[in-house]
Amino acid sequence: MFSRGQRGELLSKILFYGVLTIVGLVFVYPFIFMVATSLKSSPEVFKNILSLFGERLRFDNYATVLETVNMGRYMVNTTIVTLGVVAGQIVTSLLGGYAFARIRFPGRDLILTLYLGTIMIPFTVILIPMYKMMVAFGWIDKLQSLIIPWLFTASGTFLMRQFFKTIPKELEEAAYMDGANRFTILWRIFVPLAGPAIATQFTISFLYAWNSFIWPLVAIQSKANYVVTQGLADIQGGYHASPPLVLAGTTLVIIPTVLVFLFAQKYFIEGVATTGIKK
Template structure:
C-alpha cells in the first residue's frame, strides 16, 4: 500500500488529497452547522441562518434542553438500556458463535442457516406479535420491553462464528490436552483473541440500541421512561420554532455515538477485515 501510494506522481497526489478534503468538508459541514447553530440564540439564527456564530455563545441552550426539556433523563434511560443490550448481545453472540463454529452436533449447519435467515425478516412483520408478547408479560412502559427482546442478534452470532472459525485448531487441541473444558477454552483463549470482533459487535449494537426509535415509540408511553430518540421527537414537536434548542438536543443525542465510533474505529475496521466480511 505504501509503495503503491509513493509511485503516484506528486501532482496526482495533490489533486487526490484536495478532492478528499473537499469531500470530507462536505460530509462534516452538517455536523458543524448543527453544533454552531445550537450555540446561537433564536433571533440571530433566523436573522442569518448560515452565519457560523451569533453575537455570543449560548451555552444556556444545552442547560435548558437537559433540565427543562428533561433530555438528561432521556439520555440516562437510553444509556442504561444501551449498556444492557450491548452486554447481552455480546454474551449471546459469543456463546452462539462458538457453538456454531467449534461444536459439532446434528443439524448444526441447518439451524445456523435458519437463524441467519431471520435477518431477512423485516422488523415491521414481528412488531405486532412482539408487542402482544409485551402486553402478555406486562412489560409495556418497562425497561424489560426495551432490553430482553433484543438480547439476541443473528448478525452478531454470524460475526463471532466467522472469527472463531479463523482461530487455529491447534490452540484448542493444546488446551484440551492440558485439561481445559469448553467454557475455559472459550473464555480464556477464544474471547481474548476475539477482541476486534467483539469491539465491532459492541459498536454495531451500541449504534442500533442508542438510535432505536420505532420500538420505544410503540411500547413506551410514560414520559419518564422515554429514550433519547423519543425526546428528540418531543423536542421538535414542542419547540419547532426554536431551532437552537432542537440542534442542541440533536448534538447531545449524536455525541455518544460519535465518541464510541471514534474510540472503537481501529477495532471496528480490524474486526470487519478479519472476519472475511465484504
C-alpha cells in the same frame, strides 16, 4: 526548483487531497451546522443560518434541553438500555459463535443458515405481536421491553463464528487434553483473542440500541421512560420553531455515537467490511 515530473506529482497530490477534502466537508457539514446552530440564539439563527458563531457561545441551550425538556433523564434511560443490550448481545454471540465455529452437533449448518436468514425478516412484521407480547408480560412502558427482546443477534453470532474460525485449533487442543471444559476454553482462550471482534460487536450493538426509534415509540409511553430518540421527537413537537434547542438535543444524541465510532473504527470498519453488517 522542481523538475517537471515532481511538479506534476505535487499538483496531482494537491488536486487529490483537495477533492477529498471538499467531499469530506460535504459529508460532515450537516454536523458542523448542527453544533454551530445549537450554540446560537433563535434570532441569531434566523438572521443568518449559515454563520458559524453568534454573539457568544450559548451553552445554556444545552442546560435548557437537559433540564426543561428532560433530555438528561432520557439519556440516562438510553444508557441503561444500551449497556444492557450491548452486554447481552456480546455474551450471547460469543456463546453462539463458539458453538457454530467449534462444536459439532446435528443440524448445526441448517440452524446457522436459518438463523442468518432471519436477518431478512423486516422488524415491522413482528411489531404488532411484540407490542401485544410486552402487554402480556407486563413489560409495556418499562425499560426491560427495550432490553430483553434484543439480547440476541444473528449477525453478531455470525461475526463471532467467522472470527473464531480463524483461530488455530492447536491453541485449544492442549487445554482440552488437560481436561478444561468448553466454557473455560471459550473464556480463557477465545475471548482474550477476540478483542477486535468484540470491539466490532460492541460498536454495532451500541449504535443499534442507542439509535433505535420505532420500537421505543411503540413500547414506551410515559415520558419518564423515554429514550433519547423519543426525546428528540418530543423536542421537535414542542420547540420546532427553536432550531437551537432542537439541534442542541440532536447534538447530545449524535455525539456519543460518533465518539464510539471514532474509538472503535479500526476494528469496526474491518468487521463491517468482512461481514457486511449494516446496522
